[in-house]
Amino acid sequence: MAIKDYIRERFFPHLWCPGCGHGIVLNALLRAVERMGLKKNDIVMVSGIGCSSRISGYVDFHTLHTLHGRALAFATGVKLGHPELNILVPMGDGDALAIGGNHFIHAARRNIDLTAIVMNNRIYGMTGGQYSPLSGYGMLATTAPYQNIDHDFDVVALSTAAGASFVARSTTYHVQQLTDILEKAINHKGFSVVEVLSQCPTYFGRKNRLGSATDMMDQFKETTTPIGSKAKEKDPTLIERGVFVEKDIPEYCAEYDKVIERAMKKGA
Amino acid sequence: MTNNIRFVQGNEACVEGALYAGLDFFSGYPITPSTEVAEHLANRLPAKGGKFLQMEDEIASMCAIIGASLTGKKVMTATSGPGFSLKQEALGYAIMAEIPCVVVNVQRGGPSTGNPTHVSQADVMQARWGRHGDQSIVCLTASNNQDVFEMTVEAFNIAETYRTPVVLLLDETVGHMREKIVVPKAGEIPLVERLRTAVREGVDYHPYLPREDGRLPMSDFGDVHRYNVTGLFHDMWGFPTTNPGVVHGLLRHLNDKINNNANQMARYKEYYMDDAERVLISYGASARSALHVVENRRPRGERLGLLELQTLWPFPDVVVREKCRNAVSVCVVEMNMGQVMQAVKAAVDDPGKVFLANRIDGNLITPTDIRGILRLIQGRGV
Amino acid sequence: MAKPKLKEHHIHRDWCKGCGICVHYCPKSVLELDENDKVCAVRPEDCICCRLCEYRCPDLAIEIETE
Numbered sequence: 082m083a084i085k086d087y088i089r090e091r092f093f094p095h096l097w098c099p100g101c102g103h104g105i106v107l108n109a110l111l112r113a114v115e116r117m118g119l120k121k122n123d124i125v126m127v128s129g130i131g132c133s134s135r136i137s138g139y140v141d142f143h144t145l146h147t148l149h150g151r152a153l154a155f156a157t158g159v160k161l162g163h164p165e166l167n168i169l170v171p172m173g174d175g176d177a178l179a180i181g182g183n184h185f186i187h188a189a190r191r192n193i194d195l196t197a198i199v200m201n202n203r204i205y206g207m208t209g210g211q212y213s214p215l216s217g218y219g220m221l222a223t224t225a226p227y228q229n230i231d232h233d234f235d236v237v238a239l240s241t242a243a244g245a246s247f248v249a250r251s252t253t254y255h256v257q258q259l260t261d262i263l264e265k266a267i268n269h270k271g272f273s274v275v276e277v278l279s280q281c282p283t284y285f286g287r288k289n290r291l292g293s294a295t296d297m298m299d300q301f302k303e304t305t306t307p308i309g310s311k312a313k314e315k316d317p318t319l320i321e322r323g324v325f326v327e328k329d330i331p332e333y334c335a336e337y338d339k340v341i342e343r344a345m346k347k348g349a
Numbered sequence: 350m351t352n353n354i355r356f357v358q359g360n361e362a363c364v365e366g367a368l369y370a371g372l373d374f375f376s377g378y379p380i381t382p383s384t385e386v387a388e389h390l391a392n393r394l395p396a397k398g399g400k401f402l403q404m405e406d407e408i409a410s411m412c413a414i415i416g417a418s419l420t421g422k423k424v425m426t427a428t429s430g431p432g433f434s435l436k437q438e439a440l441g442y443a444i445m446a447e448i449p450c451v452v453v454n455v456q457r458g459g460p461s462t463g464n465p466t467h468v469s470q471a472d473v474m475q476a477r478w479g480r481h482g483d484q485s486i487v488c489l490t491a492s493n494n495q496d497v498f499e500m501t502v503e504a505f506n507i508a509e510t511y512r513t514p515v516v517l518l519l520d521e522t523v524g525h526m527r528e529k530i531v532v533p534k535a536g537e538i539p540l541v542e543r544l545r546t547a548v549r550e551g552v553d554y555h556p557y558l559p560r561e562d563g564r565l566p567m568s569d570f571g572d573v574h575r576y577n578v579t580g581l582f583h584d585m586w587g588f589p590t591t592n593p594g595v596v597h598g599l600l601r602h603l604n605d606k607i608n609n610n611a612n613q614m615a616r617y618k619e620y621y622m623d624d625a626e627r628v629l630i631s632y633g634a635s636a637r638s639a640l641h642v643v644e645n646r647r648p649r650g651e652r653l654g655l656l657e658l659q660t661l662w663p664f665p666d667v668v669v670r671e672k673c674r675n676a677v678s679v680c681v682v683e684m685n686m687g688q689v690m691q692a693v694k695a696a697v698d699d700p701g702k703v704f705l706a707n708r709i710d711g712n713l714i715t716p717t718d719i720r721g722i723l724r725l726i727q728g729r730g731v
Numbered sequence: 732m733a734k735p736k737l738k739e740h741h742i743h744r745d746w747c748k749g750c751g752i753c754v755h756y757c758p759k760s761v762l763e764l765d766e767n768d769k770v771c772a773v774r775p776e777d778c779i780c781c782r783l784c785e786y787r788c789p790d791l792a793i794e795i796e797t798e
Contacts, residue, residue: 084791092588093746094790100750104789112786125570127416138577138588143570145419146579146589147412148442154409158416158424161400162374163571166420187405256786282750295755298787337400344395 084111087121089141096135098206100294102253102279106171106200107136109256113263119167126169127156129181131207132281133173133200142169150181153188156195164194164334167267171198175205175213178234182214189243192271193333197245198263199236199274202281210284221288236276237325246271248326252278252301255322262324271332278305278320353532359523360385362494362530363427363453366501368393369532370540373422376402376413378432381465382521383455386427407432411439411452418448419578421543421569423505427453430463433472434479440514441480442580444603446587447557447565449508449543451501453517455524456633458711467711468521470633471685476516477662483600485607487614488516488662492636494528499538500616500659506541507614511606512565518661520684522634522713543567546574557599558585563606608663615665618657619672621647625654627723628673629706630693631682632658634713639682641716642723653723661689666696673697678726680704682719735780735797740772746792753784753793 088111097103114124124142128134130149137144143166147155156170177185177199188195204222205211212222217233225231240248247269251259259277266273280286280297291297306312308323355365363386367375375394377387387403394401400417404410407428414424428436433454443450456472458464476488487507491500497519504515546566548554550573559565568574577587582596590596607614621643622628631639636657643653656672658665673679673693679702681690687705694700706722708714724730740761749768759777762770762784770793772778778795785793 083794085794088791093743094748094792095746097789099748100752101789104791105752105787108786108788108791111791121575122571122573138579141575143575144577145416145570146577146581147415148438148580151408151412151439154404154412155416157402157404157409158374158376158413158418159420159570160416161402161413162417162420162422163569166571183405184409187409253787253789256783260786294750294789295752298752337395341395341398341400344392345398348396 084108084115087111087114087141088139092139095139097132098283100280100282101132102202102277102281102294103133103136103200105253105256106198106259106277106279107139109259110169110198110263111140112260113267116260117264117267123165124167124169125159126171127152127159128171129173129176131173131176131205132202133171134176136171150176150179151184152176153181153184153195153197157188157193160193160195160334161337168195169198169267170195171200174199174201174203174215178214178236178239186239186243189240189245189272189274191333192244192246192330194270194272196266196273197275199276200279201236201276202279202285204281204285206281206284210288216285223288236274240274241326244272245274245326246328246330247273247324249274249324250276250278250320251322252305253280254298254301258322265324265327269327271330353534355530355532356527357494357530358385359494359497359519359526359528360455361389362497363501363517363519364389364393365530365532366498367425367451367505368397369498369538370502370505371423371542372425372505373399374414374417374424375399375426376404376410377426377428378404378407378410380407380429380432382457382524383427383429383453385524386453386455407435408439411436414450415439415443415446415448418450419570423449423543425451425453427455429455429457429465430459430472431461433475437479441482441484443514444480444484444486445580446578447512448514449512450514451504451508451517452514453519456518456520464711466521468634468684468713469709469711470520470635470683471688471709472518473661473685473688476518483604485604486516486662487511487513487607488518488660489616490518490632490659490661492523492633492657494523494526494530496659497523498530498532502538502540503616509541509543510564511610512567513607518633520633545569548574555585556587557583559602559606611663611665612667614660614663615668616659617665617668618659620655620657622654622656622672624652626652626675626677627654627726628676628679629653629655629682629719630658630669630679630689631655632661632689635682635684638714638716638719642719645716658689664692664696669693669696670698676702678702678704680706680719680722680726682706682714684708684714737775737778737780738796738798740775740778741794741796742770742772743790743792744769746790748790750789752787752789756783756787758783
């Protein structure tokens with residue numbers, strides 16, 4: 082199937098701004114799904130609130146557009162209700178890590194088989210450019226007019242510490258790597274986190290004088306490097322890309338089947 | 350002796366009712382005085398192949414049952430005061446997205462942390478209006494453990510019939526009180542199962558288009574129909590819209606499907622009401638004390654009657670108005686500052702004859718408390 | 732494997748928002764924005780079918796068809 086077979090064409094053009102990185106994430110995600118040959122009826126996309134979360138309206142899967150920050154909690158119910166389904170949970174950085182931070186770490190801790198995609202554009206775009214938990218120290222936003230004094234999370238370190246069994250990072254510049262990583266993440270049995278650095282030229286870029294969408298994507302190219310590269314040794318400020326964690330540990334739904342088995346044995 | 354007779358807490362009677370109704374999935378968070386619901390289900394649900402989940406918080410518990418309901422499961426969560434507050438946003442979502450689910454609130458004192466181990470009935474209005482936006486909700490209650498069982502089954506039946514969340518408003522006294530229950534045989538109480546669409550694959554399915562009888566057939570996630578579910582105003586396919594006609598129509602539908610069926614959902618019990626000139630109206634634990642007063646005073650010639658409400662929302666206006674038509678006075682007995690009394694005043698012909706016998710100190714209202722108010726109403730001194 | 736040969740650039744003009752990402756990253760300068768800020772393939776003969784425009788298009792507005 083072509084990737085157009087996976088979208089709801091009647092809602093295009095989509096609502097994202099010109100040059101928004103979220104469309105590139107959608108593009109890469111559809112390619113990953115197409116390459117894997119997944120059936121549309123076997124995929125549920127659960128999203129929260131924000132620019133990123135509107136992605137669920139555009140894909141021709143079972144789609145659940147939920148509440149701000151709560152996508153993973155809804156997704157947990159869907160997964161346990163029907164464990165055979167592939168559940169994709171795209172979230173914004175504020176959605177996943179501010180209002181939804183608690184659900185994020187606990188879904189990771191359970192190692193439930195969900196694919197969490199953190200579309201990190203470092204800003205609350207839908208509400209007009211307020212600082213997010215990933216904006217970073219010294220950055221400007223409508224609610225940080227004198228520079229942000231909040232430090233950002235390292236999504237990879239946070240997810241790893243919380244117990245996610247697959248953790249990766251890529252950017253909207255590195256689309257081929259991004260597609261490969263998304264495919265691995267969906268294939269992975271357990272909680273997968275994929276952080277995607279995504280540009281918001283409209284708010285984050287403009288507020289912080291980072292130039293156009295392509296300027297911002299060029300910065301992703303310049304400020305990131307593959308995991309363990311020589312470049313990273315020379316310049317520790319470079320952000321690493323690639324798969325950081327990929328481990329085979331017991332998955333929650335599989336563990337739950339054992340609970341049922343034990344309970345039934347006891348009850349019998 | 351048959352093994353369907355049990356001596357249980359109210360919270361456990363609720364669990365028995367939920368299992369009887371076919372509960373598949375429960376997620377919750379420990380909170381007094383509802384915790385026993387979670388504990389018993391943690392034990393019972395997996396043994397019948399269902400799933401019990403203790404989530405990271407109250408919010409997540411409410412969200413998870415909505416997710417599971419969309420896969421076709423019968424779902425429930427249970428909580429108390431502060432937890433009920435936290436669930437409101439997702440409860441509003443379930444109203445908007447028309448997700449069948451049951452939310453148990455075993456009431457304790459409030460506001461805030463309040464009095465976790467003591468009784469209250471002060472969440473009646475929160476159950477009705479706790480979310481932002483215009484909406485209607487179904488709220489049931491019960492005063493004894495057999496009724497807790499039956500109202501829990503009823504809650505599931507109404508949730509499935511009207512594709513709506515149902516709040517089961519218990520209280521600490523009933524939740525922790527031990528009483529005999531008789532678990533009916535399978536089939537004795539009819540169960541309403543999920544109405545699934547008969548629309549075949551490839552044919553346009555409208556998840557939000559009511560049939561002529563008002564019901565909205567569902568399609569499970571994972572089945573052949575792919576549609577959208579959102580908390581935004583949406584069209585009949587579930588896709589967001591700001592079209593004024595569609596927004597207006599949806600809001601009317603969400604309210605009408607509950608309010609227009611108020612009579613069908615009105616559950617109540619009446620005691621000595623035939624010739625009652627003074628009517629007590631009560632519900633939950635308070636109704637036990639009210640019944641005691643009625644049974645105690647009847648032999649002394651006082652024509653007292655009790656109308657026990659089991660459906661609080663949609664408020665059974667017609668029942669209350671008819672039953673109170675010939676009453677000299679109506680005294681609402683409840684453990685709050687008059688939440689149901691306000692609804693009774695709005696329902697009866699003469700609100701001036703409606704009085705309140707209440708207690709708000711965390712202790713169960715006693716027959717003596719009620720008797721004192723009745724003496725005042727009757728002009729017989731304190 | 733033989734090099735893919737271009738058949739056509741399918742461009743969804745209604746979907747294109749004119750961000751210029753495809754133009755910027757095309758290694759052979761095949762693409763340009765027209766007077767309406769919509770992408771068009773002005774030098775299709777130079778296209779090497781690398782599909783970087785297709786993969787990076789946030790609007791899903793370009794598809795490269797090869798022979």
